[in-house]
Amino acid sequence: MTFTPRAFQKPAPRIEQADVPLATLQQQVAAIVTGQRNAQLLTEAADRTASPSDRLAYQLDAWLVRHPNAPVAQLADYPAWAAEMTARENANRKARKEA
Template structure:
Protein backbone atom coordinates (compact mmCIF):
# COMPACT_ATOMS: atom_id res chain seq x y z
CA UNK A 1 0.00 0.00 0.00
CA UNK A 2 1.32 3.45 -0.90
CA UNK A 3 1.13 6.51 1.33
CA UNK A 4 -1.67 8.93 0.50
CA UNK A 5 -0.67 11.99 -1.45
CA UNK A 6 -1.89 15.48 -0.71
CA UNK A 7 -4.52 15.18 -3.38
CA UNK A 8 -6.00 12.00 -1.86
CA UNK A 9 -6.26 13.15 1.78
CA UNK A 10 -9.77 12.95 3.17
CA UNK A 11 -9.34 16.17 5.16
CA UNK A 12 -8.44 19.62 3.88
CA UNK A 13 -4.71 20.37 3.65
CA UNK A 14 -5.10 23.38 5.96
CA UNK A 15 -6.37 21.09 8.75
CA UNK A 16 -3.45 18.71 8.29
CA UNK A 17 -0.97 21.59 8.27
CA UNK A 18 -2.50 23.05 11.44
CA UNK A 19 -2.34 19.64 13.15
CA UNK A 20 1.33 19.29 12.19
CA UNK A 21 2.04 22.73 13.66
CA UNK A 22 0.18 21.80 16.87
CA UNK A 23 2.08 18.53 17.21
CA UNK A 24 5.38 20.30 16.57
CA UNK A 25 4.61 22.97 19.18
CA UNK A 26 3.42 20.36 21.70
CA UNK A 27 6.61 18.35 21.20
CA UNK A 28 8.74 21.48 21.62
CA UNK A 29 6.85 22.43 24.79
CA UNK A 30 7.40 18.96 26.27
CA UNK A 31 11.17 19.03 25.52
CA UNK A 32 12.04 22.46 26.89
CA UNK A 33 13.34 23.00 30.42
CA UNK A 34 12.32 26.64 30.45
CA UNK A 35 8.88 27.35 31.96
CA UNK A 36 8.59 30.56 29.92
CA UNK A 37 9.42 28.74 26.67
CA UNK A 38 6.91 26.00 27.51
CA UNK A 39 4.27 28.68 28.14
CA UNK A 40 5.13 30.40 24.85
CA UNK A 41 4.88 27.08 22.93
CA UNK A 42 1.50 26.35 24.54
CA UNK A 43 0.25 29.83 23.71
CA UNK A 44 1.40 29.41 20.10
CA UNK A 45 -0.35 26.03 20.04
CA UNK A 46 -3.57 27.65 21.25
CA UNK A 47 -3.29 30.42 18.65
CA UNK A 48 -2.79 27.85 15.87
CA UNK A 49 -5.93 26.00 16.95
CA UNK A 50 -7.96 29.22 17.35
CA UNK A 51 -7.22 31.27 14.20
CA UNK A 52 -10.20 33.58 14.78
CA UNK A 53 -8.53 34.88 17.95
CA UNK A 54 -6.07 36.81 15.83
CA UNK A 55 -7.52 38.78 12.96
CA UNK A 56 -5.25 40.19 10.31
CA UNK A 57 -7.98 41.96 8.40
CA UNK A 58 -8.19 45.67 9.13
CA UNK A 59 -11.29 46.85 10.91
CA UNK A 60 -13.40 48.55 8.21
CA UNK A 61 -14.34 51.34 10.64
CA UNK A 62 -10.70 52.07 11.51
CA UNK A 63 -10.08 54.40 8.54
CA UNK A 64 -13.20 56.37 9.42
CA UNK A 65 -12.11 56.57 13.07
CA UNK A 66 -8.64 57.86 12.16
CA UNK A 67 -10.14 60.41 9.76
CA UNK A 68 -12.50 61.65 12.50
CA UNK A 69 -9.66 61.96 15.02
CA UNK A 70 -7.61 63.93 12.49
CA UNK A 71 -10.59 66.18 11.76
CA UNK A 72 -11.14 66.85 15.48
CA UNK A 73 -7.43 67.58 15.94
CA UNK A 74 -7.69 70.14 13.15
CA UNK A 75 -10.70 71.77 14.87
CA UNK A 76 -8.68 72.02 18.10
CA UNK A 77 -5.79 73.60 16.19
CA UNK A 78 -8.22 76.12 14.64
CA UNK A 79 -9.61 77.03 18.07
CA UNK A 80 -6.11 77.35 19.56
CA UNK A 81 -4.96 79.57 16.69
CA UNK A 82 -8.07 81.76 17.02
CA UNK A 83 -7.40 82.14 20.76
CA UNK A 84 -3.73 82.96 20.11
CA UNK A 85 -4.63 85.78 17.70
CA UNK A 86 -7.95 87.08 19.05
CA UNK A 87 -8.51 87.64 22.78
CA UNK A 88 -11.92 87.54 24.45
CA UNK A 89 -13.70 90.81 23.60
CA UNK A 90 -12.55 90.90 19.96
CA UNK A 91 -15.08 92.76 17.77
CA UNK A 92 -16.76 90.36 15.33
CA UNK A 93 -19.64 89.95 12.95
CA UNK A 94 -21.44 86.72 13.80
CA UNK A 95 -23.85 84.80 11.60
CA UNK A 96 -25.84 82.50 13.93
CA UNK A 97 -27.79 80.55 11.31
CA UNK A 98 -25.78 80.59 8.12
CA UNK A 99 -23.30 82.74 6.28
CA UNK A 100 -24.79 85.42 3.99
CA UNK A 101 -23.16 83.73 0.98
CA UNK A 102 -25.38 80.72 1.67
CA UNK A 103 -28.57 82.50 2.77
CA UNK A 104 -28.58 86.23 1.94
CA UNK A 105 -31.33 87.04 4.45
CA UNK A 106 -29.49 85.50 7.40
CA UNK A 107 -29.30 87.72 10.47
CA UNK A 108 -25.92 89.18 11.35
CA UNK A 109 -24.79 90.30 14.77
CA UNK A 110 -22.34 93.17 15.21
CA UNK A 111 -20.88 92.05 18.53
CA UNK A 112 -17.76 90.82 20.28
CA UNK A 113 -16.56 87.49 21.60
CA UNK A 114 -17.38 86.65 25.23
CA UNK A 115 -15.37 83.42 25.49
CA UNK A 116 -12.30 81.69 24.20
CA UNK A 117 -12.86 79.41 21.22
CA UNK A 118 -13.41 75.75 22.12
CA UNK A 119 -14.43 72.59 20.30
CA UNK A 120 -18.03 71.50 20.87
CA UNK A 121 -19.88 68.80 18.95
CA UNK A 122 -16.90 68.45 16.63
CA UNK A 123 -16.60 72.11 15.60
CA UNK A 124 -14.51 75.05 16.73
CA UNK A 125 -16.98 77.52 18.29
CA UNK A 126 -17.10 80.73 20.30
CA UNK A 127 -19.76 82.53 22.35
CA UNK A 128 -20.57 86.13 21.45
CA UNK A 129 -22.38 88.87 23.33
CA UNK A 130 -26.06 89.15 22.48
CA UNK A 131 -26.51 85.51 21.50
CA UNK A 132 -27.36 82.60 23.79
CA UNK A 133 -25.58 79.78 21.98
CA UNK A 134 -22.15 79.14 20.56
CA UNK A 135 -21.39 80.01 16.97
CA UNK A 136 -19.02 78.08 14.72
CA UNK A 137 -15.84 79.95 13.88
CA UNK A 138 -16.75 79.47 10.22
CA UNK A 139 -19.68 81.83 10.94
CA UNK A 140 -17.52 84.52 12.53
CA UNK A 141 -15.83 87.43 10.76
CA UNK A 142 -13.38 89.64 12.62
CA UNK A 143 -14.29 93.33 12.48
CA UNK A 144 -11.29 95.42 11.56
CA UNK A 145 -10.84 99.15 11.91
CA UNK A 146 -13.23 101.65 13.45
CA UNK A 147 -14.52 101.73 16.99
CA UNK A 148 -15.61 98.54 18.63
Protein backbone atom coordinates (compact mmCIF):
# COMPACT_ATOMS: atom_id res chain seq x y z
CA MET A 1 0.00 0.00 0.00
CA THR A 2 1.38 3.42 -0.94
CA PHE A 3 0.78 6.66 0.89
CA THR A 4 -1.19 9.28 -1.05
CA PRO A 5 -1.27 12.80 0.42
CA ARG A 6 -4.77 13.98 1.19
CA ALA A 7 -4.41 16.84 -1.32
CA PHE A 8 -4.07 14.32 -4.15
CA GLN A 9 -6.86 11.94 -3.14
CA LYS A 10 -9.72 13.91 -4.63
CA PRO A 11 -9.99 14.61 -8.35
CA ALA A 12 -8.00 17.59 -9.58
CA PRO A 13 -10.03 20.74 -10.33
CA ARG A 14 -11.03 21.29 -13.93
CA ILE A 15 -8.60 23.42 -15.96
CA GLU A 16 -11.37 25.93 -16.68
CA GLN A 17 -11.38 26.84 -12.98
CA ALA A 18 -7.70 27.79 -13.16
CA ASP A 19 -8.02 29.72 -16.41
CA VAL A 20 -7.79 33.54 -16.15
CA PRO A 21 -7.60 36.24 -18.81
CA LEU A 22 -4.07 36.91 -20.05
CA ALA A 23 -4.22 40.56 -18.89
CA THR A 24 -5.03 39.44 -15.35
CA LEU A 25 -2.18 36.93 -15.38
CA GLN A 26 0.24 39.58 -16.65
CA GLN A 27 -0.80 41.98 -13.88
CA GLN A 28 -0.36 39.29 -11.23
CA VAL A 29 3.09 38.32 -12.54
CA ALA A 30 4.14 41.99 -12.72
CA ALA A 31 3.02 42.51 -9.11
CA ILE A 32 4.99 39.44 -7.98
CA VAL A 33 8.13 40.55 -9.83
CA THR A 34 7.84 44.09 -8.43
CA GLY A 35 7.40 42.74 -4.90
CA GLN A 36 10.43 40.47 -5.28
CA ARG A 37 12.52 43.35 -6.63
CA ASN A 38 11.46 45.65 -3.79
CA ALA A 39 12.18 42.98 -1.18
CA GLN A 40 15.62 42.41 -2.71
CA LEU A 41 16.39 46.15 -2.65
CA LEU A 42 15.33 46.40 0.99
CA THR A 43 17.44 43.36 1.90
CA GLU A 44 20.46 44.90 0.17
CA ALA A 45 19.87 48.20 1.97
CA ALA A 46 19.75 46.33 5.29
CA ASP A 47 23.07 44.67 4.46
CA ARG A 48 24.73 48.00 3.60
CA THR A 49 23.59 50.14 6.53
CA ALA A 50 25.67 50.56 9.66
CA SER A 51 22.68 51.53 11.80
CA PRO A 52 21.16 48.64 13.79
CA SER A 53 17.76 50.34 13.90
CA ASP A 54 17.79 50.99 10.14
CA ARG A 55 18.80 47.36 9.55
CA LEU A 56 15.81 46.15 11.55
CA ALA A 57 13.47 48.56 9.76
CA TYR A 58 14.71 47.45 6.31
CA GLN A 59 14.41 43.79 7.26
CA LEU A 60 10.87 44.28 8.55
CA ASP A 61 9.92 46.19 5.39
CA ALA A 62 11.36 43.40 3.22
CA TRP A 63 9.39 40.81 5.20
CA LEU A 64 6.18 42.81 4.83
CA VAL A 65 6.75 43.16 1.07
CA ARG A 66 7.21 39.38 0.82
CA HIS A 67 4.09 38.76 2.96
CA PRO A 68 1.57 41.43 1.88
CA ASN A 69 -1.35 39.60 3.51
CA ALA A 70 0.32 39.32 6.91
CA PRO A 71 -1.77 40.68 9.76
CA VAL A 72 -0.32 43.88 11.15
CA ALA A 73 -1.34 45.86 14.19
CA GLN A 74 -3.67 48.78 13.70
CA LEU A 75 -4.18 51.81 15.92
CA ALA A 76 -7.60 50.38 16.81
CA ASP A 77 -5.82 47.39 18.38
CA TYR A 78 -4.41 49.73 21.04
CA PRO A 79 -7.19 52.21 21.86
CA ALA A 80 -5.44 53.73 24.90
CA TRP A 81 -2.03 54.08 23.25
CA ALA A 82 -2.41 57.64 21.93
CA ALA A 83 -3.71 58.95 25.26
CA GLU A 84 -0.93 57.15 27.15
CA MET A 85 1.76 58.60 24.89
CA THR A 86 0.30 62.09 25.29
CA ALA A 87 0.26 61.71 29.07
CA ARG A 88 3.90 60.56 29.07
CA GLU A 89 4.91 63.46 26.83
CA ASN A 90 3.16 65.95 29.10
CA ALA A 91 4.80 64.41 32.18
CA ASN A 92 8.22 64.67 30.50
CA ARG A 93 7.63 68.32 29.60
CA LYS A 94 6.57 69.09 33.17
CA ALA A 95 9.63 67.28 34.60
CA ARG A 96 11.97 69.24 32.30
CA LYS A 97 10.45 72.56 33.37
CA GLU A 98 10.86 71.68 37.05
CA ALA A 99 14.48 70.61 36.67
